[in-house]
Amino acid sequence: MGLDLRRAEPADVERLAAVHVRCWQETYRGMLSDGFLDSRVPADRLPLWRHLLESAEPGVVWVASDGGTLVGFAGVHHVPAGDTTHxxxxxxxxxxxxxxxxxxxxxxxxxxxxxxxEAALGTSAASLWVAADNGRAIGFYRHFGFEPDGAADTIPDWEHLREIRMVRAGQPRQ
Structure with missing residues (x-):
């Protein structure tokens, strides 16, 4: 397999939207209703991806591909002062x-x-939000130094999916 990473480009918009929705459907099946997940469509994600890839600073979104087929992504940003996302x-x-x-x-x-x-964050201090019932993801992030900090939230538009925040301190470069 030719497993590659690179920075996302504007030409990736449609493929990112499709992978985003498919990943949601695979990841959240059993946490959210089938009707909710099946109603997600790539066309709904296109405006977000266009915005991210046209206005984001370089290196904010990374894509993973297998033989040229997009199979995943990672995105990072700075949390602005006064952020009210959660x-x-x-x-x-x-x-x-x-x-x-x-x-x-x-x-x-x-x-x-x-x-x-590693491409998205390196060894930097960071935070993330993860579905509270996604044990596999929580274990993955723990392996890389993230721990729950006690903050929790729900996403009302996502059937009140419960999330927890995980954080890690920066690691010295070696």
């Missing part, structure tokens, strides 16, 4: 937040998740 305040203003790391189920366990995380 009810809980950010750990501290301006910290990095991993806002998404998704891989198709067929490509999990191959080291791509680690590679995406």
């Amino acid at each position: 009810a809980a305040a950010p750990p501290s203003s301006g910290d990095l937040e991993l806002w998404g790391l998704y891989l198709l189920a067929s490509h999990q366990g191959l080291g791509l998740g680690r590679r995406l995380l």
Whole structure:
């Protein structure tokens, strides 16, 4: 397999939207209703991906591909001061937040998740939000130094999916 990582480009918009929705459907099946997940369509994600790839700073979104087929992505941004995305305040203003790391189920366990995380964050201090019932993801993030900090929230538009925040301190470069 030709498993590669690179920075996302504007030409990736449609493929990112499709992978994003497919990953949601694979990841959240059993946590959210089938009707909710089946109603998600790539066309609904296109405006977000266009915005991210046209206005984001370089290196904010990384994509993983297998022989040229997009199979996952990771996105990171700085949490702005006064962020109100979640009810809980950010750990501290301006910290990095991993806002998404998704891989198709067929490509999990191959080291791509680690590679995406390292490309997006390196060893920087960061935070992320993860579904409270997603034990596999929580275990993955713990392996890379993230721990729950006690903050929790729900996403009302997502059938009140409960999330927890995980954080890690920066690691010295070696």
